[in-house]
Amino acid sequence: MCSWSRGSKPSCKDEGMANITREQVQHLAHLARLELTEEETEHYAGQLSAIVDAVERVSEVAADDIPPTSHPVPMTNVFREDVARPGLDRADVQAGAPSWEDDRFRVPRILGEE
Amino acid sequence: MAPVMEGDLIRQDASTLSAALAAGEVTSQEVTQACLDRISQVDNDVHAFLYVDSDAAMATARDIDQRRAAGEELGPLAGIPLALKDVLTMRGVPTTCGSRILEGWRPPYDSTIVERLRAADVVVLGKTNMDEFAMGSSTEHSGYGPTRNPWDLERIPGGSGGGSAAALAAFEAPLAIGTDTGGSIRQPASVTGTVGVKPTYGAVSRYGLVALASSLDQAGPCARTVMDAAMLHEVMAGYDPRDSTSINAPVPDVVAAARNADVRGMRIGLVRELGGEGYQAGVREQFDNAVHVLTDLGAEVVEVSCPHFDYALGAYYLILPSEASSNLARFDGMRYGLRAGDDGSASVEEVMARTREEGFGAEVKRRIMLGTYALSSGYYDAYYGQAQKVRTLISRDFAEAFDQVDVLISPTTPTTAFKIGEKVDDPLAMYLNDIATIPVNLAGNCAMSVPIGLASEDGLPVGLQIMAPAQGDDRLYRVGAALEQALLDKRGHALIEEVPSL
Numbered sequence: 205m206c207s208w209s210r211g212s213k214p215s216c217k218d219e220g221m222a223n224i225t226r227e228q229v230q231h232l233a234h235l236a237r238l239e240l241t242e243e244e245t246e247h248y249a250g251q252l253s254a255i256v257d258a259v260e261r262v263s264e265v266a267a268d269d270i271p272p273t274s275h276p277v278p279m280t281n282v283f284r285e286d287v288a289r290p291g292l293d294r295a296d297v298q299a300g301a302p303s304w305e306d307d308r309f310r311v312p313r314i315l316g317e318e
Numbered sequence: 319m320a321p322v323m324e325g326d327l328i329r330q331d332a333s334t335l336s337a338a339l340a341a342g343e344v345t346s347q348e349v350t351q352a353c354l355d356r357i358s359q360v361d362n363d364v365h366a367f368l369y370v371d372s373d374a375a376m377a378t379a380r381d382i383d384q385r386r387a388a389g390e391e392l393g394p395l396a397g398i399p400l401a402l403k404d405v406l407t408m409r410g411v412p413t414t415c416g417s418r419i420l421e422g423w424r425p426p427y428d429s430t431i432v433e434r435l436r437a438a439d440v441v442v443l444g445k446t447n448m449d450e451f452a453m454g455s456s457t458e459h460s461g462y463g464p465t466r467n468p469w470d471l472e473r474i475p476g477g478s479g480g481g482s483a484a485a486l487a488a489f490e491a492p493l494a495i496g497t498d499t500g501g502s503i504r505q506p507a508s509v510t511g512t513v514g515v516k517p518t519y520g521a522v523s524r525y526g527l528v529a530l531a532s533s534l535d536q537a538g539p540c541a542r543t544v545m546d547a548a549m550l551h552e553v554m555a556g557y558d559p560r561d562s563t564s565i566n567a568p569v570p571d572v573v574a575a576a577r578n579a580d581v582r583g584m585r586i587g588l589v590r591e592l593g594g595e596g597y598q599a600g601v602r603e604q605f606d607n608a609v610h611v612l613t614d615l616g617a618e619v620v621e622v623s624c625p626h627f628d629y630a631l632g633a634y635y636l637i638l639p640s641e642a643s644s645n646l647a648r649f650d651g652m653r654y655g656l657r658a659g660d661d662g663s664a665s666v667e668e669v670m671a672r673t674r675e676e677g678f679g680a681e682v683k684r685r686i687m688l689g690t691y692a693l694s695s696g697y698y699d700a701y702y703g704q705a706q707k708v709r710t711l712i713s714r715d716f717a718e719a720f721d722q723v724d725v726l727i728s729p730t731t732p733t734t735a736f737k738i739g740e741k742v743d744d745p746l747a748m749y750l751n752d753i754a755t756i757p758v759n760l761a762g763n764c765a766m767s768v769p770i771g772l773a774s775e776d777g778l779p780v781g782l783q784i785m786a787p788a789q790g791d792d793r794l795y796r797v798g799a800a801l802e803q804a805l806l807d808k809r810g811h812a813l814i815e816e817v818p819s820l
Binding site: 224228229232233234235236237238239240241244248251252254255256258259260261262263264265267270271272273274275276277279282284285292293296297299300301302303309311312313314315316 | 409410423424425426427519520533559560562563565626629631632633635636643647650651652653654655656657660664665666667668669670671672674675678680683684686687688690691700701703704705706707708709710711713745746749760761762763788
């Protein structure tokens with residue numbers, strides 16, 4: 205049906221230049237704290253390459269002198285009144301916590317073995 | 319005096335129910351019970367809801383009926399049932415965002431939208447299904463199974479807000495709330511023959527809306543008629559100091575605009591880049607027909623070019639994953655939601671990775687990795703930086719277009735509803751469904767999808783998208799209501815009446 209690049213042949217296959225390797229996928233997964241399986245790593249390598257190829261079209265636009273937009277409504281220094289407001293109810297927060305001990309979140313060890 | 323309402327309770331629109339409730343022809347308990355009965359009857363097949371709280375809904379309805387009976391002055395939507403997308407927090411009510419990582423979590427606070435619904439005495443029936451964390455265009459990426467399109471149960475109801483749209487089309491609720499980051503209100507509206515509005519960015523508070531892409535997310539009304547959407551819009555929108563991007567300005571009078579419904583003398587721009595090749599023949603046919611209707615109503619329709627819209631999809635799939643990968647870092651298994659692999663010896667980092675592996679679905683992982691890639695040093699300028707510049711150019715295209723015309727129009731989606739399973743593991747094909755809706759999110763202005771007819775080749779609904787400048791939301795309702803009325807006059811009934819019985 206529709207294509208990513210107007211006027212050219214519809215393309216949803218991995219046939220472009222970007223090549224995200226399995227090693228890169230593993231690295232990205234590590235950065236994003238995702239423990240991928242072997243199968244997933246293989247699958248995502250192909251898919252991410254194809255997506256990057258498609259989105260790379262933005263580089264065709266000559267935009268050197270164009271300011272970037274990070275936010276559609278430019279606002280800076282938005283303040284609210286500095287008044288105390290009640291925080292969350294502790295019992296509610298505890299009820300939603302995966303693990304709780306002595307009125308605190310219990311977390312796994314944060315330091316390495318060495 | 320003739321009764322306000324005739325026929326089945328569940329098929330009434332909210333404005334009719336509002337009048338009937340005020341006239342004492344019906345009670346909120348009767349209306350709410352009718353919706354709950356309908357949900358028990360059809361939702362096994364449709365699966366629009368992830369959670370229904372009959373007791374809470376009936377208790378709210380009873381309270382409203384009592385207050386009305388006691389002579390209390392109530393708002394126009396008081397006592398009317400609503401389906402809430404599961405991405406908005408409601409204190410004590412499960413909020414999963416369609417993800418297994420939040421299974422069973424009950425938020426300790428209300429979103430601003432829920433506060434406003436409570437203040438307006440709207441009856442929340444339950445939470446609707448969605449693509450996980452609103453990533454998808456079919457609701458197949460929900461961690462709890464897909465929602466089905468009431469027009470054809472083999473087909474998708476759109477996404478990510480497929481549950482909200484399907485609840486309307488299946489007559490399970492007269493009103494619903496969606497959120498729209500790249501089309502998640504408008505695309506489901508289009509493929510289910512319902513009305514959906516993405517308000518101007520900043521019009522509706524994002525406090526308590528679980529973030530996908532913070533610079534794009536915006537909640538909005540979903541309904542079966544333009545007037546109903548306007549009434550809900552009025553309740554939802556308004557300044558909120560808890561959202562730093564909230565607009566501190568009066569909300570345009572959208573209800574008056576829907577009542578006005580007059581396009582005489584308006585200038586309407588057809589976006590050259592959103593249509594033609596790549597759009598299904600039946601979609602184009604219905605769209606062309608609607609353009610004639612608008613011309614007959616006295617609008618002046620001209621073609622307008624927005625050349626950078628061709629790059630919107632690319633820019634969006636760099637900006638959205640970048641923001642999403644940062645926003646979803648909060649799901650670390652420490653404070654709420656799922657925790658996996660905490661066996662006493664695994665480190666916090668290992669537990670995080672296992673939790674996220676187990677709790678997130680395929681599309682969420684894809685986009686998190688894509689965003690991580692786009693934000694990596696060495697790629698940042700070429701991808702994320704360049705996408706932000708394209709975003710500026712898209713806003714400029716809109717600004718130039720709105721110098722020439724009052725609103726822009728296009729088909730909402732390139733095709734009608736596709737079959738469940740058809741694109742579920744083909745991300746690029748899936749992303750194309752939002753090709754016409756994405757530019758508005760990037761620029762932050764507003765848009766509506768309004769049903770215009772059924773495609774001749776498959777008999778499925780087609781939507782027309784109306785786009786207006788930021789803070790010009792009233793224009794959407796003026797044009798949408800005019801078109802809706804003219805099509806109703808021609809057809810003799812509302813399009814939604816043609817949904818096959820379930």
